[in-house]
Amino acid sequence: MAIVADPAPPRTRILSGIQPSGRLHLGNYFGAIRQHLELQATSDCFYFIANYHALTTVKEPAALRRNTLDVAATYLALGLDPDRTVFFRQSDVPEVCELTWLLMTVTGMGLLERAHSYKDKIARGIKPSVGLFAYPVLMASDILAYRPRLVPVGKDQEQHVEMAQDMAASFHHAFGTEVFVRPEPRFTETARVPGTDWERGPDGSFLRDERGRRVPQKMSKSYGNTLEIFAEGRALKRAVGRIPTDSVALENPIDPDDCLVFQLCALFLEPDEQAELRARYRAGGFGYGRAKEVLLAQFDRVFGPYRERKQALDRDPDTLEDILRAGGARARAVARATLNDARRACGID
Numbered sequence: 001m002a003i004v005a006d007p008a009p010p011r012t013r014i015l016s017g018i019q020p021s022g023r024l025h026l027g028n029y030f031g032a033i034r035q036h037l038e039l040q041a042t043s044d045c046f047y048f049i050a051n052y053h054a055l056t057t058v059k060e061p062a063a064l065r066r067n068t069l070d071v072a073a074t075y076l077a078l079g080l081d082p083d084r085t086v087f088f089r090q091s092d093v094p095e096v097c098e099l100t101w102l103l104m105t106v107t108g109m110g111l112l113e114r115a116h117s118y119k120d121k122i123a124r125g126i127k128p129s130v131g132l133f134a135y136p137v138l139m140a141s142d143i144l145a146y147r148p149r150l151v152p153v154g155k156d157q158e159q160h161v162e163m164a165q166d167m168a169a170s171f172h173h174a175f176g177t178e179v180f181v182r183p184e185p186r187f188t189e190t191a192r193v194p195g196t197d198w199e200r201g202p203d204g205s206f207l208r209d210e211r212g213r214r215v216p217q218k219m220s221k222s223y224g225n226t227l228e229i230f231a232e233g234r235a236l237k238r239a240v241g242r243i244p245t246d247s248v249a250l251e252n253p254i255d256p257d258d259c260l261v262f263q264l265c266a267l268f269l270e271p272d273e274q275a276e277l278r279a280r281y282r283a284g285g286f287g288y289g290r291a292k293e294v295l296l297a298q299f300d301r302v303f304g305p306y307r308e309r310k311q312a313l314d315r316d317p318d319t320l321e322d323i324l325r326a327g328g329a330r331a332r333a334v335a336r337a338t339l340n341d342a343r344r345a346c347g348i349d
Contacts, residue, residue, distance in 0.1 A: 014043045014186070015148035017050040017090065020067035021058055024074050025226035027193040027219035030267050031154050033229075035188050037079050039152070045085040046146045046331060047075070049324070052090045052097075053139070056132045057222075072320045074229060077310035082323045090142065092328025095335040100134075100141040102342050106170040107137055116159055124222065140164035145335040147181040154188050156218075161185040175345040179338070192218050194263045195225030196243045213258045227264070229303055230310050240295055245288040254288070256281040261291040268298035 016036060018028065039045055049071050051064060058064045068089060080087055090096065112118070115136050122128050143151055143164045151161050161183055168180040194216030199207040207215040217225050227239055243260050256262040256278045266274050277294065280286045313320060343349065 011042065011044040012150055013046065013146065013148040014039055014150045014152060015046045015048075015143055015146050015183070016152050017048045017053070017142055018071060019050045019054045020064065020071045021054050022067060022221040022226075023070060023228045023230075025219060025221070025228050026264070026267065027195070027226065029078075029229050030190045030193050031188055032152065033075065033078060034190075035152055036075075040081055040084050043150075046088075046148065046334075047080070047085060048088050048090045048093075048142065048331065050090045050142070053135065056129065056135060057126065069317055069320050070314070072324055073310055073313035076320075076323065077230075077306045077313055079306075082327060086327050086330045086334075087323065088327035088331045089324045092325065093145070093332045093335050095332060095339045096138065096141045096145050099145055099335070099339050099342060100138045102346060103137050103141055103144075103167045103171060104134065106174045107167050108170075111163060111166060112136060115163070116156075136160060136163045137167065140167045143183050144168055144180040145338050146331065147334070147338060148183055149181060150186040151183050152186045152188060154190075154192070156192070158185050158187075171342070171345075177345045179341045179345050190267070192216075193267065194260055195219035195223055196227060196239070196260065196264075197223070197225045198244070198260070213255070216260055216263060227299075230307060231299070232304075232307060236299060237296065240292050243292065248288070250287045251284050253284045254281045254286065254291075259288070259291070261288060261295055265291065265295050265298060268302055 016032065018024070018032060024033070036045070036047055049068050051068050054064060054067070058067070072087075072089075075087065076082070112133055118128075118133060118135065121132060126132065139160050140163060143161070144167070151164075153161060162185075164183055168182060171180065172178050195218060197217050199215040199217045201207055209215055217223055219226050227236075231239060240261075243264075245259070245261065246254075248254060254262075259281070262277065262281060265277060269277065281291070
């Protein structure tokens with residue numbers, strides 16, 4: 001009698017997106033990309049480049065096209081496999097726009113008015129367009145269209161998944177039928193990735209935590225405090241060189257937890273390596289210049305092996321386009337099925 005092996009358990013569907021608002025940086029890598037690449041081996045992954053979302057801030061067509069291909073080249077160079085993962089451009093799936101309108105008809109104004117990201121962007125002087133206000137509805141459509149179980153996010157993005165849950169529930173209640181899968185957040189293990197400057201109050205003074213240490217800004221393109229993943233050579237040295245440090249005599253010990261360079265180095269290091277670097281800081285005779293050399297060495301160790309592949313992809317936009325279009329076709333088939341169910345639920349057959 002033949003022995004039949006147990007079937008493999010179904011792979012959990014995962015959905016995540018990333019905006020092409022500029023070159024990707026350490027915050028993108030440690031906050032999202034690294035996890036996205038790891039999940040390919042165990043999950044049914046849908047990853048998209050959110051160029052519709054980027055229109056709320058990027059108004060230069062050539063820059064948006066260039067940034068979109070740069071995001072694609074970065075993911076592929078770092079190891080994304082388009083045969084295992086559905087990797088696509090958001091605008092290649094127009095079904096999400098129609099689904100966004102269907103969700104808008106059941107979404108309360110109060111829900112959108114509570115959006116943290118909207119209030120944060122307005123506080124930073126970004127013009128309050130309707131697109132910026134309705135941003136969470138398009139994000140919910142992006143999620144719900146592909147019926148994922150999990151959405152990898154940082155803790156600061158949890159509200160967006162919760163809003164998608166609320167919109168799905170409102171739709172189901174309004175039309176009396178279940179169309180969408182309830183998505184759940186999957187939190188990244190990496191804490192907030194620090195930028196290359198400190199957080200400051202309205203008066204320009206440093207914000208400090210309960211222990212009196214300065215609080216790093218979150219790394220973000222909108223703050224202009226990033227270190228790009230594929231920076232190298234003089235450009236990388238200049239960027240690292242500009243990280244602010246204190247005037248401390250070389251022989252004096254340094255508090256690693258009050259040093260941006262240490263916090264950035266720690267992202268790359270295993271716990272025992274972090275402990276060793278802490279000890280060097282506290283022993284004195286180490287200095288910020290040497291700390292910055294450690295950070296540069298970590299960049300080369302982690303990203304150096306992929307630079308040549310990234311440069312080759314940058315020179316071959318046709319291949320990038322082919323990969324994105326193929327992924328878009330796969331994604332669109334899934335989104336179309338979801339939209340058809342949503343249209344039937346609404347009475348639009």
